Amino acid sequence: MCLTFFQPYTVAASAQIISLNITKGTITEVFKAIEDQSEYKFFYNDNQINLNKRVDVNIHEESIEQVLNNVFRGTDITYKIVKNHVVLTNKTMKDTELPSTNQNRKRLTGQVVGQDGEPLIGVNVVVKGTTIGSMTDMDGNYILENVPSNATVEFSYIGYLQQSINVGNKSNLNVTLAEDTQKLDEVVVVGYGSFKKRDLTGAVSQVKGDEISNLPLRSAADALQGKAAGVTITSSSGSPGSLGNVRIRGVGTINNNDPLYVVDGLPQGDIGWLNARDIESIEVLKDASAQAIYGARAANGVILVSTKRGASGESYRSNIEFDMNIGFQDVVKTYDMLDAEGFMEYKNRAYAASGKALIDDFATSEKREQILTFLGKNGGRSGTDWWKESTRKPKEAISQNYNLAFSGGMKKLRYRASFGYMDQQGILKGSDYERLSGRLNVDSEVTKWLNLSANVNVTYESRRNLDENNSYTATVFSTLAADPITPVYRDNLVDIPDFLQNRIMGGYEPTNPWSRYTGVIYSNKPNTVGQVDRSALNQWHGIATKSNISGEVKLLPFLTFKSSIALDLVRNQSDSFRPSYYLDGDEYSTYAGASRSVANKDYWVFDNYLTYNQKFDKHAVTAMVGTSAEKERYEEIYAYKEGQVNNNPNQQIINAGTMNPAASGYYATSTLNSYFGRVFYSFDNRYMITANIRWDGSSKFADGNRWGYFPSVSAGWNFSEESFMKNLEWLSQGKLRAAWGEIGNQTISSGAYMNTFGNGSYYLFGNPYQTNLYAGRTQVGNPDLKWETTRQLDFGLDLAFFQGSLRATFDYFDRQTSDMLVQVPVPSSLGFPNTPWMNAGSVSNKGFEVTLGYDGKIGNDFQYHINGNVSTYKNKVKSLGSGANIPGKGIHLGYFSYTMTEPGQPIGYFYGYKTDGVFQTQEEIDNYKNNGQMVMPNAKPGDLKFQDLNKDGKLDDEDRTMTGNPHPDFTFGLTLGAEWKGFDISAFFQGSVGNDILNILKYDIYSGTGWYNAPKDILTTYWNGPGSTNENFAIDADSRMNLEMSDWYVENGSYVRLKNLTIGYTLPSEWTKKITINNLRFFVAAQNLFTITGYSGLDPEIGEINNSPLYKGCDMGFYPQPRTFMFGLSLKL
Structure with a gap:
């Protein structure tokens, strides 16, 4: 038996007048003809209706009743019409039955x-x-x-x-x-409302919860990676709990480019706190027409997150869901560093090439052998493998994730409560992350006209991180650069050579456990094991409560009013303890010190808006107007004291210190008041237009510049609903979109427009012992600051074929940012205490996005899915106002300018000299002339040859130029999935093509100077005589210009990575229901399984240093992303 109804193409309401001219057509054909020209749907049991009966129907502009009376005249078929539903029954027949052979029926x-x-x-x-x-x-x-x-x-x-x-x-x-x-018409969440996907006129990408439900995600941001066109997520750290850089349609400003997140109506700066298992859907608003409703905070895009809610059932009994996964992590890639013997050879070779005297410890074979013999008696002749000593074994770097949810309710009250726990031990010792979260969502239909909702999320986080940005103590750099001769610990060492005795054992305190670490002898680097162990004493932890209470009143059938208030209360605390220790003359701490930093953030937003929704014949109108008010208060207090009574980190009270007290504080507050509105109009589901407007008033600007006005308009044409296209069975949807809009940006410090004054201290000349107080200006403000504005134009095409099994979306965007808020360098002679903000620049981003998807089926059991997207953008600075270029320097490489931002070029391009191979002979150096003079008179054979671009016979800033571009030609994501008889498999690939990476770690460990340890291949691949190589310079302790920033340190950063592979099996329901389990699935998964790249560094997935686009693609030897293997299960009761 088959119980059937037809679903017509969706058309607008009409007078329901029907004309038919059918000769010897089947009943099925009559039904379809009626549904094609009306809104009627037929419902019937095909065991009761002879669908193959042939009839003649010739009717012109008659009612549905007249048509049916004509068709079923002389039969036992009766019908009843309710609204647009036509239910057919056979008055002489009952529903199909089986003989009653069992009294249990x-x-x-x-x-x-x-x-x-x-x-x-x-x-x-x-x-x-x-x-x-x-x-x-x-x-x-x-x-x-x-x-x-x-x-x-x-x-x-x-x-x-x-x-x-x-x-x-x-x-x-x-x-x-x-x-x-998905089957009816997907609903997409937008700002302050939602739209059916067919009605969208803006560029919006959606990731639904069921697309990520089987993935072992560690963070909510991971749910977006590679799944939404135009959204790029890169990580500058694989440290536990670290967040990636999320960018939507490129880089629009030289300031913060983070998008705005809105979680159940609560604006947020990130979603690292959110449990990915709570996500119902994610919408990415990518063009100005979709973003403008959020005004001032939407310049970098908006990501809307809706969390799961309870559904109505027969009782308040809970549906229970539980999932868990446990895995281990290991290092994907590292450098094969020189051992002790190789290090001594490298050091000698560097000093000999420079003409310097060899280091006495390595000068003779006898001393070198004494060192190797000493190492052989204390661990091995190869010496210390600092990477091995500083990293955890795979079985120790455990990650685990547990989630439990209860949901249920009836029509009047629905609920969902969830709890999550995640613990991740990093691949480097001393790093870990822990998160405990709980969420409660409640929805209540108080009356037919009043609905209430409440969301509460509480998250506790704790982490221990290692140093990644300091040029001296960055853990990965220090670990690789430390010499292999120095032992890790100095307790229990035997037969120390006399010439090493003092350097290893000097200052050793057997009773002080923090004195057991050695001071690294030959590399001017800290003992990374000691550094990691001391870092483990420092811990950050915080608790955040995020809540939203809303009420919706149905004033009229077509008019609703909604009011909501959202709160975000954050309390963070960072505790640090530095024990007293003495490793050597450069690395010591005389007095134990303790510090604490406490930061509090209180934020609230109050939204109120009216929504009008009405249909008139073929016309549909939705209008919304509202207001929003928000306020944020942030304060931070720091205190420090030395001279603690002991070295026990568990017995420290800051005030117990006796020396060098220090304290500081920071306070900031800001408010934003807004008015907004939106109008949507649709005619016959074919032609749509949407207009948005928002006024924002921000306290971050002075009077006269506080209010910004941000309009947008977009239009769409569902051409597949046109009469000349509607009968194309292979075309399910075809829509053209166009949008234009303006949005603002206010990402500056609070009070940046004000001049501020404070006090300080100084020493009177000639009397260094008397402190004098003074009052002076502490900030130069700019009262003329105004809103940064982004204008965006977007054209899109949405296509679906074969009942939606094949889908395609194409977008072109043109994004122009003007009045950019920047801190342009000013001459130091002005004596400013800070670099003031100003509106001084414009940036252009243009690009394409393509999304393709296909769902297929082979036989009855095998289903497969292919989803992919490609995004590209071209970034260019159009102006910088003052005319001064903005160099990127001061991070790791001191005063070297290794990135540059200037008009006509992309933001933060790599900056330095162009090379032309390696000088092979002195004659080549002598003959390298321009303008009658030697270009590089101090060079030696084996040095890099830099190009004299302006041909003036000398190398200077005029010859420095673009050496690489950190912005990719395109990025892509590809997800492959399949299911067969309970088995499922999913593979997600992500990649970037055409971007360059500045390998700053290579600058350090491949310097060839012998300052630090180096990879083993430096002894065989570097220049060692004429004709040996034209790529790598010579090993030489006298670096000359080889360490000037040049394209030698820039590499192609293109890569493709298997980001996630998951294989699962769901037990048959007839098995699990015997033990009262509705669904039980087991799975194994791997993350970062392999990467295809030509990049020589640890990881080609490089984001930004300190979240700044000025330092995009600069690899300082960050904490590499681990490879993770895990297994887990999920069940539903």
Whole structure:
């Protein structure tokens, strides 16, 4: 038996007048012809209706009743029409039954309604595995006869999620079906409302919860990686709990480019605190027409996150979901560094090449052998493997994640509560992250006109991180650069050579456990094991409470009012303890010190808005107007004291210190008041137009410049709904979009427009012992500061074929930022205490985005899915106002300018000399002349040859130029998935093509100077005589210009990475239901399984240093991303 109804193409409401001219057509053909020109849907049991009966129908502009009377004249078929539903029955027949051969069979009755409580007409109700079935009537009621007592009944209705319910001993079963938005018409969340996807006129990407439900995600941001065109997520650190750089459609400003996140109506700066298992959907608003409703905070894009909520059921009994995964992590790649013997050879070779005397310890074979013999008696002749000593073994670098959720409710009250725990031990010792979270979402239909909702999320986080940005103590750099001769510890060493005795054991205090570490002898680097162990005493932890309470009042059938207030309360604390220790003359701490930093943030936002929604014949109008007010207060207090009583980190009280007290504080507050509105109009579901407007008033600007005005407009044409396209069965959707809008940016410090004054201290000349106080200016403000503005133009095409199984989206965007808020360098002679903010620049981003998806099926059991996206953008600075270029320097490489931002070029391009190979002979150096003079008179054979670009015979700033571009030609993501008889597999690939990386770590460990340890291949691949190589310079302790920033340190950063591979198996339901489990799935997964790249560094996935686009793609030897293997399970009760 098949219970069937047709679903017509969606058309606008009409007068429902029908014209037919059919000769000897089947009943099926008549139904389809009626549905093609009206909104009527037919519901019937095809065991009761002869669909193949031939009829003649010739009717002109008649009603549906006249048509049906003509078709069914002389038959037993009757019909009833409710709104647009036509239900057909055979008055002489009952629903198909099986003979009653078992006394355990019974009659089952009930009603089926939608989530709005309205009866659903024509729902298929079937006893699973039998031909027993029925269909709901006009009131949503159904009757089933001869139902076995333990039967499972399936309720299915097009546009709704199918439900399967075990009858048990029930004789009455009422059911509420939830809409299947994928089948009916996907609903996409936008600012202060939602739209059906077919009505969208802006550029919005959506990632649904079921797309990520089977992925072992560690953070909410991971859910977006590679899954939304135009969204690029790169990580500058694999440190536990670290967040990547999220960029939407490139880099629009030289300041903060982070998007705005809105989680259930609460604006946020990041979503690292959010449990990924709580996500229902993520929408990315990419163009100005979609973003403008958020005004001042939307210049870098908006990411809307909706969390899961409870659904109506038959009782308040909870549906229980549990999932967990446990895994281990290891290092994907490292350098094969020189051992002790190789290091001594490297050091000698460097000093000999420079003409310097060899280091006495390595000068003779006898001393070198004494060192190797000493090492052999204390661990091995190869010496210390600092990387091995500083990293955890895979079985020690454990990650684990547990999640538990309860959800349920009935029509009037629905709830979902969830709890999550995550613990991640880093691959480097002394680094870890822990998160404990809880969320409660409650929805209540208080009356027919009042709905209330409440969301509360509490998150506790704790982390221990290692240094990654300091040029001396950065852990990865220090670990690789430390010499292999120095032992890790100095307790229990035997037979130390006399010439090393003092350098190893000097200052050793056997009773002080922090004195057991050696001071690194030959590399001017800290003992990284000691550094890591001391860092483990420092811990950051915080608790955040994020809540939102809202009420929605239905004033009229077409008019609603919604009010919500959201709170974000954050309390962070960072504790640090530095024990007293003495490793050598350069690395020591005389007095134990303790510090604490406490930071509090209080933020609230109060939104109120009216929504009007009405349809008139073929016209649909939605209008919304509202107001928003928000305020943020942030304060931080820091205190430090030395001279603690002991070295026990668990017994420290800051005030117990006796020396060098220090304290500081910071306080800032800002407010934002806003008015906004939106109008959407649609005609016949074919032509749509949307207009948004928002006024923002920010306290970050002076009077006269506080208010910004941000409009947008967009239009769409559903050409697939046109009469000349509508009958193309292979075309499911075709839509053209165009959008234009303006949005603002206010990402500057609070009070940047003000001049501020404070006090300080100084020593009077000639009297260094008397402190004098003074008052002076501490900040130069700019009262003329105004909003940074981004204008964006977008054109899009949305296509779907073969009932949506093949999908494609194409977008072109032109994003122009003007009045850019920048801190342009000013001459030091002005004596400013700071670099003031000003509106001084403009930036252009233009690009394309393509998204493709296909869902296929082979046979009845095998389904597969292919989804991919490609994004590209071209970034260019158009102006910088004052005319001064902005160099990137001061991070790691001292005063070297290694990036530059200037008009006509991309933001933060790599800056330095161009090379032309390696000088092979002195004659070549002598002949390298321009303008009658030697270009590089101090060079030696084996040195890099720099290009004299302006041909003036000398190398200077005029010859420095672009050596690389950190912005990619395009990025892509590809997800492959398949299911077969309970098995599932998913593979996600991510990549970047055409971007360059400035390998600053290479600058350090491949310097060739012998200052630090180096990879083993430096002894065989570097220049060692004429003709040996034209790529790598000579090993030489006298660096000359080889360490000037040049394209030698720039590499192609293109890569493709298998980001995630998951294989799972779901046990058959007939097995699990015997133990009261609805669903049980086991899986294994791997993350960062392999990477294909030509980049020589540890990891080609490089983001920005300190979240600044001025330092995009600069690899300082960051904490590498680990490779993770895990297994887990998920179950539903």
